[in-house]
Amino acid sequence: MVRAATRTQAAPGIPLSNSAFETIIDAFHGCLTRMDPAGGDIWRTPPVVARALITEVGYGEYFPHLLGSVHVAAESGEISPTDLVLLPAGCYCIYPHYRGRTLMTPVDVGVEAICFRQESSHEVGRLRSFRMREFVHLDTELGCFGWRDEWLNRAEAWLSAIGLAPVRELASDPFFGAQRKVLAAMQRDQALKWELVVEVGPGIRQAVMSGNVHKTKFGDTFNITGPGGEAIHSACAAFGSDRLALALIHTHGPDPSAWPDTVRAQLILGGFA
Amino acid sequence: MVRAATRTQAAPGIPLSNSAFETIIDAFHGCLTRMDPAGGDIWRTPPVVARALITEVGYGEYFPHLLGSVHVAAESGEISPTDLVLLPAGCYCIYPHYRGRTLMTPVDVGVEAICFRQESSHEVGRLRSFRMREFVHLDTELGCFGWRDEWLNRAEAWLSAIGLAPVRELASDPFFGAQRKVLAAMQRDQALKWELVVEVGPGIRQAVMSGNVHKTKFGDTFNITGPGGEAIHSACAAFGSDRLALALIHTHGPDPSAWPDTVRAQLILGGFA
Numbered sequence: 001m002v003r004a005a006t007r008t009q010a011a012p013g014i015p016l017s018n019s020a021f022e023t024i025i026d027a028f029h030g031c032l033t034r035m036d037p038a039g040g041d042i043w044r045t046p047p048v049v050a051r052a053l054i055t056e057v058g059y060g061e062y063f064p065h066l067l068g069s070v071h072v073a074a075e076s077g078e079i080s081p082t083d084l085v086l087l088p089a090g091c092y093c094i095y096p097h098y099r100g101r102t103l104m105t106p107v108d109v110g111v112e113a114i115c116f117r118q119e120s121s122h123e124v125g126r127l128r129s130f131r132m133r134e135f136v137h138l139d140t141e142l143g144c145f146g147w148r149d150e151w152l153n154r155a156e157a158w159l160s161a162i163g164l165a166p167v168r169e170l171a172s173d174p175f176f177g178a179q180r181k182v183l184a185a186m187q188r189d190q191a192l193k194w195e196l197v198v199e200v201g202p203g204i205r206q207a208v209m210s211g212n213v214h215k216t217k218f219g220d221t222f223n224i225t226g227p228g229g230e231a232i233h234s235a236c237a238a239f240g241s242d243r244l245a246l247a248l249i250h251t252h253g254p255d256p257s258a259w260p261d262t263v264r265a266q267l268i269l270g271g272f273a
Numbered sequence: 274m275v276r277a278a279t280r281t282q283a284a285p286g287i288p289l290s291n292s293a294f295e296t297i298i299d300a301f302h303g304c305l306t307r308m309d310p311a312g313g314d315i316w317r318t319p320p321v322v323a324r325a326l327i328t329e330v331g332y333g334e335y336f337p338h339l340l341g342s343v344h345v346a347a348e349s350g351e352i353s354p355t356d357l358v359l360l361p362a363g364c365y366c367i368y369p370h371y372r373g374r375t376l377m378t379p380v381d382v383g384v385e386a387i388c389f390r391q392e393s394s395h396e397v398g399r400l401r402s403f404r405m406r407e408f409v410h411l412d413t414e415l416g417c418f419g420w421r422d423e424w425l426n427r428a429e430a431w432l433s434a435i436g437l438a439p440v441r442e443l444a445s446d447p448f449f450g451a452q453r454k455v456l457a458a459m460q461r462d463q464a465l466k467w468e469l470v471v472e473v474g475p476g477i478r479q480a481v482m483s484g485n486v487h488k489t490k491f492g493d494t495f496n497i498t499g500p501g502g503e504a505i506h507s508a509c510a511a512f513g514s515d516r517l518a519l520a521l522i523h524t525h526g527p528d529p530s531a532w533p534d535t536v537r538a539q540l541i542l543g544g545f546a
């Protein structure tokens with residue numbers, strides 16, 4: 001059995017992973033696909049995305065310090081911005097495909113992405129390039145809160161079953177600028193973001209899943225409405241695949257064939273080879 | 274059966290693909306893993322890589338017009354280059370892990386990558402973000418030419434079997450600058466690069482595989498030597514997964530369940546579900 005491993009590629013937070021590590025990632029993705037009661041299509045997005053889209057959702061305004069911008073050299077040698085940025089979260093790719101639509105029933109869609117955030121810390125699991133599997137739901141406000149809470153329950157039970165002892169914590173996004181405290185407090189007051197936190201390294205606790213409701217932010221931005229013409233609400237459940245693998249290796253060791261039978265059974269049921 | 278599909282995400286050459294398309298990609302990767310006689314480990318690299326590495330291999334000198342550079346905003350709002358660029362080819366991640374080593378036997382390793390090149394054309398298959406599966410071989414000059422030619426034969430037989438009618442063509446890289454014609458002619462004269470070209474869209478022919486020998490370029494750069502202290506030679510066999518999928522859909526239609534039995538059998542033997 002090959003031991004699951006990653007190497008740092010000269011730049012911190014940019015790991016090179018081997019086949020055994022990828023087998024764990026694939027197993028997670030299989031589990032998550034099977035756990036999704038909606039059974040919707042899973043889209044795959046490249047790691048770069050139209051700059052116009054990320055501007056439209058306001059990411060550059062709220063999180064300019066995390067956003068990677070793609071520049072290239074012109075004939076003259078001068079370096080200029082392109083029409084692309086690095087994708088900061090998978091779900092941004094989904095909403096514009098419903099632009100201007102009136103939804104008569106809730107919509108469920110999944111997305112698998114490699115995301116980039118310019119993290120300033122270099123602790124274990126604090127990757128700058130990382131895999132994210134997300135489920136997105138478009139519905140009423142009540143429908144979105146219910147859907148989000150069901151995913152938190154489901155993910156909590158699953159993470160417990162694979163021995164990761166998750167803790168559910170109210171959270172907020174790492175906003176930038178003068179308004180950051182106000183924005184974070186508002187997010188917490190309304191319980192818009194919950195995370196499931198586990199140990200990914202010795203004494204290092206990080207979120208491996210977040211359940212988010214966005215109110216009508218994306219419905220407003222992309223003019224997506226419900227049957228009565230009201231802006232649609234949205235929610236997403238996001239899983240950090242690399243951190244999940246790091247947490248399992250930290251907890252059970254680098255050789256998946258030596259993991260406890262109960263853990264292996266849970267992963268096998270979800271597609272672990 | 275879901276039809277295999279991609280959507281363009283506002284920016285040309287940046288496709289969003291669905292589950293059925295990804296099933297084809299996964300099948301290719303399964304085939305390639307099984308076709309590799311070395312059976313080496315397959316590493317997975319993020320889509321960004323240390324700028325220092327890409328500078329060290331001279332990519333920014335030969336192909337500055339294709340290279341994506343990652344920039345971020347400082348506290349002041351000023352946009353500055355980071356320590357990262359977008360990865361232009363998977364194999365660059367492999368060589369530095371053998372830096373300074375003396376190899377007593379040939380080395381085989383695979384890598385799966387998402388690459389970026391700032392292509393100026395927007396025709397079908399001319400993606401800016403694309404998946405690449407590569408096999409890398411470190412050996413003597415004779416060993417590298419032989420290994421490269423065997424991969425060309427193997428890939429040609431496989432592409433023929435799945436109905437893509439490949440044509441083997443001597444090729445050169447799209448060098449930049451005053452020396453570009455000289456560099457390309459030298460590459461062709463020494464037959465350093467062969468491509469397997471197929472039709473990926475109506476009247477659009479593109480390479481889906483290339484077999485390359487690098488002489489001692491990477492051995493010299495990273496001080497990797499053979500048993501007698503001589504610089505090691507290297508070769509790579511690179512497959513463009515997205516183009517392969519586009520070529521199959523163009524040739525046999527978007528519903529894999531309706532593809533000819535012979536094609537399905539070839540892919541099933543290689544892991545197609």
